[in-house]
Amino acid sequence: xxxxxxxxxxxxxxxxxxRRIVNWIVEGAATVAALLAVAVLxxxxxxxxxxxxxxxxxxxFTKTPxxxxxxxxxxASGIANAIIGTLIIIGIALLMALPVGILTAIYLNELAPRxxxxxxxxxxxxxxxxxxxxxxxFVFVFVVVxxxxxxxxxxxxxxxxxxxxxxxxxxxxxxLVPVSMREASLALGAAKWRTTLSVVLPQAVGGIVTGAxxxxxxxxxxxxxxxxxxxxxxxxxxxxxxxxxxxxxxxIFTSAEQADPVLHQQAWGAAAVLIGIILIAxxxxxxxxxxxxxxxxxxx
Amino acid sequence: xxxxxxxATGPAALQRRGRFRPGxxxxxxxxCAAALTGVVLLALITREVLTEAWPAMQKFGLGFxxxxxxxxxxxxxxxxxxxxxxTVVTSFGALLIATPISLAIALFLxxxxxxxxxxxVAPLIELLAxxxxxxxxxxxxxxxxxxxxxxxxxxxHGTLGWLPIFSTEPTVGSNMxxxxxxxxxxxxxxxxxxxxxLFASVPQELKDxxxxxGATRWEVVRGVVFPYARAGIAAALILGLGRAVGEAxxxxxxxxxxxxxxxxxxxxxDTLASRIAGQYQGADTALQIASLxxxxxxxxxxSLIANxxxxxxVRRVAGRHQIx
Amino acid sequence: MRAFVTRRKRPLGVLxxxxxxxxxxxxxxxxxxxxxxxxxxxxxxxxxxxxxxxxAWQQKYQAARSVKISxxxxxxxxxxxxxxxxxxxxxxxxxxxxxxxxxxxxxxxQLPWALSATSVMYNLNGVKNNLHLTxxxxxxxxxxxxxxxxxxxxxxxxxxVSLPDKEITPVYRSDSSGTSYNFTSYLNTVSKQWKxxxxxxxxxxxxxxxxxxxxxxxxxxVSRTEGAIGYVDVAxxxxxxxxxxxxxxxxxxxxRPGLVGIKAASLADRKFSPTNALSIVNPPxxxxxxxxxxxxxxxxxxxxxxxxxxxxxxxxxxxxLTAGQADGPQLIFQPIxxxxxxxxxxxxxxxxx
Numbered sequence: 001x002x003x004x005x006x007x008x009x010x011x012x013x014x015x016x017x018x019r020r021i022v023n024w025i026v027e028g029a030a031t032v033a034a035l036l037a038v039a040v041l042x043x044x045x046x047x048x049x050x051x052x053x054x055x056x057x058x059x060x061f062t063k064t065p066x067x068x069x070x071x072x073x074x075x076a077s078g079i080a081n082a083i084i085g086t087l088i089i090i091g092i093a094l095l096m097a098l099p100v101g102i103l104t105a106i107y108l109n110e111l112a113p114r115x116x117x118x119x120x121x122x123x124x125x126x127x128x129x130x131x132x133x134x135x136x137x138f139v140f141v142f143v144v145v146x147x148x149x150x151x152x153x154x155x156x157x158x159x160x161x162x163x164x165x166x167x168x169x170x171x172x173x174x175x176l177v178p179v180s181m182r183e184a185s186l187a188l189g190a191a192k193w194r195t196t197l198s199v200v201l202p203q204a205v206g207g208i209v210t211g212a213x214x215x216x217x218x219x220x221x222x223x224x225x226x227x228x229x230x231x232x233x234x235x236x237x238x239x240x241x242x243x244x245x246x247x248x249x250x251x252i253f254t255s256a257e258q259a260d261p262v263l264h265q266q267a268w269g270a271a272a273v274l275i276g277i278i279l280i281a282x283x284x285x286x287x288x289x290x291x292x293x294x295x296x297x298x299x300x
Numbered sequence: 301x302x303x304x305x306x307x308a309t310g311p312a313a314l315q316r317r318g319r320f321r322p323g324x325x326x327x328x329x330x331x332c333a334a335a336l337t338g339v340v341l342l343a344l345i346t347r348e349v350l351t352e353a354w355p356a357m358q359k360f361g362l363g364f365x366x367x368x369x370x371x372x373x374x375x376x377x378x379x380x381x382x383x384x385x386x387t388v389v390t391s392f393g394a395l396l397i398a399t400p401i402s403l404a405i406a407l408f409l410x411x412x413x414x415x416x417x418x419x420x421v422a423p424l425i426e427l428l429a430x431x432x433x434x435x436x437x438x439x440x441x442x443x444x445x446x447x448x449x450x451x452x453x454x455x456x457h458g459t460l461g462w463l464p465i466f467s468t469e470p471t472v473g474s475n476m477x478x479x480x481x482x483x484x485x486x487x488x489x490x491x492x493x494x495x496x497x498l499f500a501s502v503p504q505e506l507k508d509x510x511x512x513x514g515a516t517r518w519e520v521v522r523g524v525v526f527p528y529a530r531a532g533i534a535a536a537l538i539l540g541l542g543r544a545v546g547e548a549x550x551x552x553x554x555x556x557x558x559x560x561x562x563x564x565x566x567x568x569x570d571t572l573a574s575r576i577a578g579q580y581q582g583a584d585t586a587l588q589i590a591s592l593x594x595x596x597x598x599x600x601x602x603s604l605i606a607n608x609x610x611x612x613x614v615r616r617v618a619g620r621h622q623i624x
Numbered sequence: 625m626r627a628f629v630t631r632r633k634r635p636l637g638v639l640x641x642x643x644x645x646x647x648x649x650x651x652x653x654x655x656x657x658x659x660x661x662x663x664x665x666x667x668x669x670x671x672x673x674x675x676x677x678x679x680a681w682q683q684k685y686q687a688a689r690s691v692k693i694s695x696x697x698x699x700x701x702x703x704x705x706x707x708x709x710x711x712x713x714x715x716x717x718x719x720x721x722x723x724x725x726x727x728x729x730x731x732x733x734q735l736p737w738a739l740s741a742t743s744v745m746y747n748l749n750g751v752k753n754n755l756h757l758t759x760x761x762x763x764x765x766x767x768x769x770x771x772x773x774x775x776x777x778x779x780x781x782x783x784x785v786s787l788p789d790k791e792i793t794p795v796y797r798s799d800s801s802g803t804s805y806n807f808t809s810y811l812n813t814v815s816k817q818w819k820x821x822x823x824x825x826x827x828x829x830x831x832x833x834x835x836x837x838x839x840x841x842x843x844x845x846v847s848r849t850e851g852a853i854g855y856v857d858v859a860x861x862x863x864x865x866x867x868x869x870x871x872x873x874x875x876x877x878x879x880r881p882g883l884v885g886i887k888a889a890s891l892a893d894r895k896f897s898p899t900n901a902l903s904i905v906n907p908p909x910x911x912x913x914x915x916x917x918x919x920x921x922x923x924x925x926x927x928x929x930x931x932x933x934x935x936x937x938x939x940x941x942x943x944x945l946t947a948g949q950a951d952g953p954q955l956i957f958q959p960i961x962x963x964x965x966x967x968x969x970x971x972x973x974x975x976x977x
Contacts, residue, residue, distance in 0.1 A: 023516035027412055033404030034413070034421055037492070040485055041428045047443050048435065067679040103334035111328055112335065122611055123338035129539065129607035130345065130600065131546025133573045137580075137596045138345045141352045148711040160341060193327035221432020223549045224577060231581060232669055232711060234694030249434045256438040256553060258840040259847040259864040264442060271435040278430050286423070371827035445848065471791050472834045472849045557798030557835030568834045578837055582800035584701035584708075584725065584826070 048271045055269030065235045065251075074262065079270055081237045085151065085245030089230065090220055092155035092241055093162060098212060100159070101166025102201075108167070109174040110196055121171075128164040132224040135160055140228035149229050149244040157225035162215035169214065169289075173207025174200065176296040206292020210285045217281035221274055223249040248274050346600065353597045356590035364594060370559045370575075371588065378591035380598060385561045386569040390476055390551065391544040393565070394483035399537060402488050406495035407521060422496075429489030437553030440482045445473020445554065453477070453566055470566035474556035477565040479574075482550050487540040494536035498529040498617075531617045538610040542603055548573035572599050664691040664936050670703015670716035672839035673803050674738050674923045676859040678716065680951040681944055689943075691936055697838060701800020701826050707732060707926050713933045714941070715926040718802025719826050720901035731929045733975070735900050735968040736922035737944055739890055740957045741881035742806050743858040743868035744919070747846050748773060748788065756781045756878050757869040759814025759906070759918065765853060766794045766811065767818060768832035773851060781872075795845050795854035798835030800826045806905065806921040807855040813906040855919075858882075859955045873918045874909040885917030886958040892916065896967055900924070922964070927975050934977035941972055 063078030104124070108117045139157040144150075177200050185195040230244040238245050248270050255267035350357075356378065360367065367379025405425065409418055453470025460466045470477070502525050510520045526533070556568025557578050570578075572595045583589045668678065675697035682693045695716070698706075703715035708729045721734055744762060746755065751773075761777050764770040770777060774787040797804045808824035822828050836845040839856045843864045846854040858881040861868045870878040879885045892907035902922050907913040925944075931937055945968045949959035960968075 019516050019519065023518040026518040026521075030404040030408040030412055033401045034408040034425075036401065037405055037428060037488055038421060038424050041424055041431075043443075044428075044431060044436065044439050044485075047439055051442075067683065100334045100337055103331040104337070106327075107331035107335040111331055118615075120335050120338055122608075122615075123342055125611045126604060126607045127338050127342055129542050129546075129610075130603055131542075131548065131573055133546065133548035133576050134345070134349065134596050134600050134603070137352070137576065137593055138348050140580075141348045141593070142344070146709065148709070163337065191321040191323050193321065193323040196327065217430055221430075221434065223432070223434040227577060227580060232667070232696045232698070232706065234665075234667070234692070236692070236694075249432060252434045252438055253549065253553070254838075256434075256441050257837060257844050259844040259860075259866070260840075267438055268442075271438055274432055274435060278432070279427065282423075282427065282430055369829065371825065372829050374823065374825055375827060441848075449849075469791060471793050471851060472845070474834050474836075474845065557837075558833070559829060578798050578835075579800070582699035582701035582705070584704045584800050586728065588800075588827075 045275060048268055048275055051265065052268030052270070052272035055265045056272065060266070060269055064237060067235070068260075077262075077266070079246075079248065079251055079266065079273075081233070081235060081246040082248045082251040082270065083273070084237055084239070085230070085233065085247045086220060086249075088239065088241060088245055089151050089154045089158065089226075089247055090216055092152050093158040093219055094212065094216060096155060096159035097162035097166055097215065098208075101163045101211065101215075102170055102208060104163065104167040105170035105174055105204075106196055106201070109171050110192075110200070124164040124167055127160070132157075132161065132222050136225040136228040139225060144229055149232055151230055151241040151243065151245040154226050154229035154244075154247075155241070157229055158219040158222060161222060161225075162212075162219050165215040165218065166208070166211040169211025170204055170208050173204040173210075173292055173296070176207075176293065177203045178296075203296060204292070206288045206295070210289040210292070213281040213285040213288070217278040217285070220277055220281075221249060223253050226250050227253075342604075346604075349593060349596055349600055353590055353593035356587060356594040357597070359587070360591075360594070364591075365598070368559065368561060370591075375585055375588060378588065378594075380572065380595055382559050382561050383570050383572045383575050383595060384598070386476065386555070387545055387571040387573070389565075389569070390479045390483055390555070390571055391541055393476075393480040394487055394544050395537060395541050397480070397484045398487040398491060398540060401484075402491035402536075402540070403495060403533070405488070405492040406499055407525075409492075409496045410499035411517060411521065411525075425489050425492060428485070429493070433486065433547060433550040434553075436482055436485060437550035440478055440550060440554040441473065444478055444481060448475070448478050448481075449473050457566065464563040465565045468562075468564040468566050472556060472568065474554050474568060475566050476555060476569045478554040479551050479569075479571070480565065482554055483544040483547060486547060486550070487544055490543055491536045491540040494539065495529070495533055498532040498536070499525050502528050529617075531613050535610040535613040535617070538606050538613075542606040542610070545571075545606075546573055546599060546603055548577035552577045572596075664689075666691060666693045666714065666933060666936055666940060667695075667712045668693065668703075668714045668716065669696040669698050669706045669712045670926075671700045671718050671802050671923055672697035673700075673718045673740070673742075673806075673857040673921075674716045674957075675839070676857070676863070676955045677738050677740075677948075677952055677957045680955065681948050684948070684951060685940060685943065689939070691940065693940065697840075699797070699799040699838060700802030700805070704729070704926065707928065710928070713927075713931060713937055716923060717926055718921050718923040719805035720897070720899060720924060721926065726899065729926075729928075732926055733900075733929055733971050734924040734926045735941075735945075735971045736902060736960060736964050737925045737941070737968060738923045738949075738952065738957050739886060739960050739964075740920065740923070740952075740955075741858045741886050741889075741917050742803055742810075742855050742919045742921065743861045743881040744853065744855055744871060745843070745846055745861040745866045745868040746853040747850055747866065748790065749850065751787065751867070752785065753867040754870040754878075754880060755785065755867070756872065758872040759810065762869075762871070763811045763815030763818045765792055766796070766830070766832065767815070767821070768794075790851040793849055793852040794830070794833030795842055795849070795852050796830045796833055796835055797837075797839075797842060799837050802826060802921075802923065803839060803855060803857060804828065807919060809903070810905045810919045859957070862956065871918055873913065873916050874906060875914045875916070876909075877914055879915060879917040881917050881919070881956065883953055883956060883958050884915050886920050886956070888913055888916035889918070889920040890922075890958060890961055894961075894963060900967060900971060902964075922960070927972075929974050929976065931975060932977060934975050938972055938975055941975075942969060945969060945972075 059076045060078040062080050063076050064081045066075035066077040135157050143153050185199045233244040233246040252267045252270050255263040364380050366381050368381040369377045369379040449470050456466045506524050507520050510524045551571050552574035557570050558568035576592050576595050678695045700717035700719050703717050706712040707715035773790045805826045812819040812824045836842045839860050842854045842856045843860045846852040870880050873879045889904045889907050892904040893902045904920050906918040907916045945965050
């Protein structure tokens with residue numbers, strides 16, 4: 001049957017026009033907000049790169065900070081001790097956090113009763129939200145008081161930060177591993193622990209790497225725990241984890257507030273190095289995450 | 301894996317079946333121990349921090365929270381009032397600015413943007429979250445500070461100076477306003493990424509239904525998406541607030557370290573976390589250290605409550621709407 | 625199925641190799657480092673006031689005796705805290721330790737090892753160096769009673785200087801600072817209101833202004849803020865090319881924080897306290913102190929009487945008290961008087977391993 005043409009114009013009425021204007025304003029505002037956030041990112045990263053670029057020479061990466069009295073020619077100076085210190089601290093932190101995080105994920109995903117797993121996951125999520133400065137005070141009170149600062153104590157504090165992230169990332173990937181694979185392994189007579197370690201876990205490697213790199217990226221930039229555990233460091237390169245070592249975040253923190261513009265430039269350079277590390281870690285994490293999820297989803 | 305399957309293959313079950321594998325027990329114990337570290341650490345942190353703060357808690361009691369002093373009377377009187385004020389003003393100020401922006405970004409990324417823009421912009425916003433706080437503080441000192449004293453501050457003071465919050469002249473780059481701006485930059489990625497996932501999880505049928513009834517996209521968001529995601533948005537805001545409250549490094553670099561309560565945002569101040577960060581290294585008396593840890597106790601209590609609340613909301617919402 | 629299994633093994637294998645490599649690296653560094661930590665090294669921390677001089681000493685002493693000295697300028701309070709907690713071998717403090725701090729330290733001695741001045745520096749474009757300021761005016765600036773650089777009180781003592789209409793921002797030390805102790809002790813002597821309302825100490829309740837960490841932090845904040853005024857060891861003001869004031873002393877002279885002014889002030893107190901403390905703030909009027917700069921201070925090194933590093937520590941401190949003083953003048957550290965050296969060496973005898 002033929003439809004009758006509507007007598008009221010659906011599109012050009014006053015009310016409709018107002019609604020469309022409101023919609024247009026809101027959509028515009030949303031776009032502006034997103035552009036604003038991207039602009040802030042560009043401004044910050046742009047400042048870091050443009051102001052720090054001049055500091056990134058060979059001396060910067062190979063020399064240690066040189067004392068400058070303010071008079072006479074300036075000696076060559078760099079942040080080699082801070083770079084090595086950060087690598088040591090993060091390396092030990094990873095060694096501490098990876099096994100705990102992976103085992104936690106295994107327990108919560110494979111072995112624990114559902115209710116308990118929920119409570120324990122909640123505990124880790126709450127732990128994740130504790131401010132880093134409070135963690136710093138905890139580690140200070142727990143292991144530093146009376147015994148002195150040390151790089152491994154800084155690693156301990158950072159490991160507390162990293163474990164929830166690694167556990168969560170591993171858990172997510174473990175959950176994606178098809179049940180059929182576990183069943184097949186058990187049906188072939190393998191023990192549960194064999195199944196978990198040799199069949200399920202290798203499939204989750206992508207998630208583990210994702211979590212580890214993201215956790216590393218976050219821990220590399222944390223300064224607050226370092227204030228309490230590895231702040232009294234010397235200007236020379238040190239490999240001893242039982243002593244406080246220099247670190248890139250601490251270098252930036254102390255250099256930023258000083259009056260010397262050359263130190264400022266070095267701080268920007270160090271910030272550029274830090275952001276570079278984080279950027280590369282994020283890209284690796286994303287690539288691994290995409291790859292493992294794609295592979296696991298493809299297997300189903 | 302269903303509970304029944306777990307029960308059928310857990311160590312108890314294997315024991316029943318008479319095929320006890322020591323490897324299973326070892327893995328179970330080790331993994332269980334690892335999983336318990338979360339709870340153990342929470343308890344340990346609470347206990348150690350409370351113990352260290354105890355001398356100050358005993359001496360000042362709850363009056364600590366209403367005393368505005370730090371090191372007065374020859375290092376014998378300490379109080380957290382001005383820092384609680386500073387924390388509240390900077391965190392809520394940052395949340396106030398960040399909320400509409402974050403929601404707008406989340407909307408943009410989940411509803412409005414074409415796929416290729418989404419793929420570019422989303423990682424950029426995640427990268428904003430990854431910028432370390434010390435780098436943001438460096439930027440705050442050397443770039444934002446001069447901008448606030450040179451351009452933004454005089455502009456706000458000139459036009460809106462009748463408002464108490466802009467009533468004094470911004471002469472120093474280190475002030476509460478700079479801290480609020482830095483915290484806003486930190487909160488936005490967190491809140492917007494959580495909200496984006498929330499908005500994406502709204503069932504398409506509900507949105508389609510509204511569209512079919514002739515709603516504009518904004519009306520769909522206002523009428524369907526927001527009410528649906530209401531609890532989740534609250535959780536995201538709480539998490540963002542928690543992040544702002546706990547931020548020590550970037551804030552201590554730009555806030556000016558002053559024990560004072562002023563209505564103007566262009567004055568200096570201090571927050572709980574930033575006072576701890578600024579003073580801890582040089583604290584030379586036991587009472588001063590205990591007072592600083594007392595500040596940490598206040599932070600810890602707030603963060604535990606806020607995080608717990610946010611996580612419980614998230615779990616309830618997830619359970620109801622079957623996310624994850 | 626075999627290809628499937630092989631593909632899975634590779635990432636796990638990579639991870640294992642990586643983990644082993646990292647552990648090996650750490651193990652090697654730890655064992656290697658064990659040998660290194662036995663080399664001669666002294667650790668110090670504390671006063672940022674004396675840090676420029678200690679930096680000069682670090683270079684000289686390492687070249688002369690092959691002993692490495694590391695020093696962290698975390699502030700006098702931090703130094704006292706560090707030596708109390710035994711995390712350093714020596715600490716620097718511009719504020720003499722209180723009896724409570726001695727008790728907490730449990731077997732510590734202090735002795736003055738350097739002498740310099742706290743300059744009052746300011747950031748004002750177009751205004752000359754060595755602006756005249758009096759003690760009461762400085763106190764009122766920090767109390768918030770004098771708020772603008774073109775205040776009549778500042779103009780009156782600076783005839784012929786055109787002062788801009790700029791708000792004064794007082795900058796102070798937010799951390800526990802011996803320089804704060806020196807500066808506030810001086811303000812106590814020139815302003816009754818300051819003495820009753822604020823008092824002196826390493827940490828006080830600053831009524832106005834912005835705080836910064838460390839001497840370099842104060843220098844940094846002042847250099848970034850137009851119209852700011854701050855107090856810092858004169859070496860920092862010179863190093864960062866900041867202007868500092870000529871402060872009026874009790875002999876009504878406008879004294880500058882230079883070697884002449886410091887040397888004149890050092891004669892103000894020759895009577896050591898039982899713990900070797902000397903106070904030379906605001907010397908009295910008189911011919912001897914005509915050129916004295918009123919905000920000078922001795923800075924102390926704090927040592928434990930029982931120290932595993934005594935064999936390295938004692939020669940270093942002795943060297944600092946004697947030969948090391950020659951490095952002072954170019955950083956505006958006046959060599960300490962003979963009686964201070966003798967007293968210091970006598971106290972040093974109490975340190976044993």
